[in-house]
Amino acid sequence: MDHTTIDYGDYAEYDRRQRDIEHHLLAAFLGGLAVGFMGMFVAGDGPGWLGRLYEPYVYLALSLAVGATASGFGWALVTTFLAAMSTLVSAMGASALRGDDVLGVAGDAAGANRTLALLVCLGLAAYVTRRNDVWGDLAAAALGAALIADVAGRAVPGLVESDHSFWPYPAVVIGLLSVALVLGLRRNAWGRVRALALAAMLSGLFSAGLAGGPAGVLPLPV
Incomplete structure (x- = not known):
């Protein structure tokens, strides 16, 4: 007669995962x-x-x-x-x-x-960005580029209807944090290099599209 072995570790892992989702x-x-x-x-x-x-x-x-x-x-x-x-x-x-x-x-x-x-x-x-492939690099780059372009839109005179009080300290802080975000989201040196290169390219494209638009590319009504 065959005896079925129950691995209670699987149930414990499933229960832990469900609790993590709830939390x-x-x-x-x-x-x-x-x-x-x-x-x-x-x-x-x-x-x-x-x-x-x-x-x-x-x-x-x-x-x-x-x-x-x-x-x-x-x-x-x-x-x-x-x-x-x-x-x-x-x-x-x-x-x-x-x-x-x-x-x-x-x-x-x-x-x-x-x-x-x-x-x-x-x-x-x-x-x-949790992916370890080029899609993860692209996602990290897009996030960083959106933040950098938003900083440029708010701080750079003549680019859009900018807020002069946003420069220099708030703009510098957010700009540095944006670069740190891109670096922190990648897990290896090559991924960081690719993400930074893509972020620089995308932020240039985003900033170029700000001419004549509202101040910042990430306006929130809250």
Whole structure:
């Protein structure tokens, strides 16, 4: 008579994976609430330079962190959307506590939809950077290039309707962090070289497309 051997280690691994997914969902939700709530007070009452660093870059950093740590592509989509929605809702709640126009936080419906789509796409790109091939290099380069082009759009006079107060300190900080992001997302020297080269090329293309556009390529209504 054959005896079936049950490997309880497989069940334990499955249970651990499910708990990790649950914790990641909860962290994305709570992180979005905290970032959105604090952002309204930082932008309204904090120093000007802090507000320029917080919005939109802390919101973007949250999406990148959530997407890069997801358990799969589908979970990256779900958790990034959850974090973005909780950020928007908490920002509206904080605006109500301050006595401001709640609907003005999110802008019009089209603007809110664009913001959600942008944050979700950034989270998905962050998940793709976990690949050890050229697609991972390209995703890391695209993220860095978008941030660098946004800094250029906000800081460089004549490129677009720039914010002169964004230069030099906020622009330098975000620019250096963008380069560090590209380097940190790759796992080997050759991948970092390729990602930096692609980021330089893409940021030039993105910046060239900013002429006549709104200040920054990553405008967020929150």
